[in-house]
Amino acid sequence: MKSAAVVNYAPEKGSVEIREIDKPEIGEEDVLLEVVNVGVCGSDLHQWTADHSWHVNYPVVLGHEFGGHIIALGSRVTGWKEGDRVVSETAAVIDPNSAMTRSGLYNLDPSRKGFGYGVNGAMTKYVRVPARCLHRVPDQLVFEQACLTEPCCVAFNAVVENSRLKPGDRVIVLGPGTIGILCAAMARLCGAEVAIVGLEADKHRLDIAKQYGCETIIGDAMPWATQRDGLGADCIIDAAGASITLKMAMQLVRPKGHIAKVGWGPQPLGFSLDQLVQKNVTLQGSFSHNWPIWERVIALLASGQLDVKPIIGGVWPVTEWHEAFEKMHKGEVVKSVLKPV
Template sequence: MKSIAVVNYAEAKGSVELREISKPTIGADDILLEVAKVGVCGSDLHQWSADHSWEVNYPVVLGHEFGGHIVELGSDVSGWKEGDRVVSETAAVINNTSPLSRQGLYNLDPSRKGFGYGVDGAMTRFVRVPARCLHKVPENLPFEQACLTEPCSVAYNAVLVNSRIRPGDRVLVLGPGTIGILCAAMARLAGAEVAIVGLPTDAGRLQIAKQYGCNTIIGDASDWAYKHDGMGVDCVIDAAGVSTTLRLALSYVRPNGHITKVGWGPQPMNFSLDPLVQKNVTLQGSFSHNWPIWEKVLFLLSSGSLDVRPIIGGVWKLNEWKEAFEQMYSGKVVKSVLTPN
C-alpha cells in the first residue's frame, strides 16, 4: 500500500515535497499507527528553510507531533489493542542500556533519534512507533488538541522541571511562538506573573498570548522587567529561535535569578557572558521530555486546566502542507495542524 507523505529530501532550502511512500513494516516491539492529526513544529519549518542545527537523515518524512489509532501490533507488544487512541513521544530510537536511559532521561541519550529528522515521522497516513513511546488519549480530548501534547511537554519540562519558578515570581518569556506561548501558560499555571516579549511582526501572536493571562510587550521589556524593585525578573524563559536573545535575558534577569533556554539558535553569540558571573545567574538548557511529563500534560489537557485551542490557527489536509507551513512561517498563525487522511 502506498501513501503520500511530506518528505524533506535534501539539505538545500525548500527541499520538501509530497512523495509516495510504502506502508511501514513493524517490528516485534512496534505498533503501526494510523495518523489522525499531526502538528507542524518550528523544527519542521527550520528543516524546510534549511536553517536548522541538527543532523537529518535524508530523505525523511517530517512530523513528530502526532496522534491516531493503533491498526497493527508487533508480536511482543502487550497492554495495547487495535483501535486504541494514542499519542507518541518523539524518542523513536534510544539506547535502553545507556546510563541516561536507565535514569528515565532517555530524551538526553546521545544516541537518541527522533521522528521527523532521524527516522520517518507522521506527516503521512501510517507511521511505525515503538510501543514504549505510546500514551493513551482520553476519550474527551480531540486529536486536534492531543497532537499538541509534544510541544506542551517541551514547555512543561522547560518551565516546571528545569526552572525555579514559585507562585508570585515574575517571569519573562522571550519569543511568542508555540513554545514561548505554552511556556508562558505553564508559568501562569505555576502561579507566576508573566510577560511575553515579541517583535512588531508578532502582534497577532501576542494577542493570543493574552488569552493565557499574560502581559504582552513589543520590543524593549526593560520597564516591565525592572518595575517591581529595579532588580529584574526572577526567571527568563528564552524561547526564541536565535542566540542573541540570551544577551537580552542576561539584562532582564535579577541577580541570583534563573534563565532557561529552550529555543534553538545556531548563530554565534558574539558577546560576553560576564554578566552571568557578575549576577550569579543560573543558566539552564532544556531539551525534550520524558514519560512522566507526557502523562501530566495529558491530564492537564483532558481536565481543561490547559487549553491549546487558542494557539491552533487552522487545520489543513496533507496536500495543503505548504500553505500550513507558510502560515506558521509568516507568523499569521501560531500552530498549524495537518490531517493526513
C-alpha cells in the same frame, strides 16, 4: 498500499515535497499507527528553510507531534489493542543500555534519534512507533488538541522541571512562537506573573498570548522586568530561535535569577557572558521530555487546565502542507495542524 507524505529529501533550502510512500513494516515491539492529526513544529519549518542545526537522515518524512489509532501490533507488544487512541513521544530510537536511558532520561541519550529527522515521522497516513513511546488519550480529548501534547511537554520540562518557579514570581518569555506561548501558559499555571516579548511582526501571536493571562511587550521589556523592585525578573525563558536573545535575558534577569533556554539559536554568540557571572545567574538548558512529563501534560489537557485551542490556527490536509507551513512561517498563525489523506 501507498500514502501521501511530506518528505524532506535534501539539505538544500526548500527541499520538501509530497511523495507517495509505502505503509511501514513494523517490528515485534512496535505498533502501526494510523495518524489522525499531526502538528507542524518550528523544527519542521527550519528543515524546510535549511537553517537547522541538527543532523537529518535524508530523505525523511517530517512530523513528530502526532496522535492516532493503533491498527496493528507487533508480536511482543502487550497492554495495547487495535483501536486504542494514543499519542507518541518523539524518542523513536534510543540505546536502552545508556546511562541516561537507564536513569529515565532517555531524552538526553546521545544516540537518540527522533521522528521527523532521524526516522520517518507522521506527516503521512501510517507511522511505525515503538510501543514504549505510546500514551493513552482520554476520549474527551480530541486529536486536534492531543497531537500538541509534545510541544506542551517541551514547555512543561522548561518551566516546571528545569526552572524553580514559585507563585508570585515575575517571568519574561522571549519569543511568542508555539513554545514561547506554551511556556507562558505553564508559568501562569505555576502562579507566576508573566510577560511575553516579541516584535512588531508578532502582534497577532502576542494577541493570542493575552488569552493565557499574559502581559505582552513589543520592544524593551526592562520597565516590566524592574517594575517590582528595580532588580529584574525572577526568571527569563528564552524560547526564541536566535542566539542574541540570550544577551537580552542576561540583561533582564535579576541577581541570582534563572534563565531557562529552550529555543535553538545556531548563530555564534558574539557577546560576553560576564553578566551571568556578575549576577550569579543560573543558565539552564532544556531539551525534550520523558514519560512522567507526558502523563502530567495529558492530564492537564484532558482536564481543561491547559487549553491549546487558542494557538491552533487551522487544520490542513497533508497535501496542502505548503500553505500550512507558510502561515506559520509568516506568523499568521501560531500552530498549523495537518490531517493525513
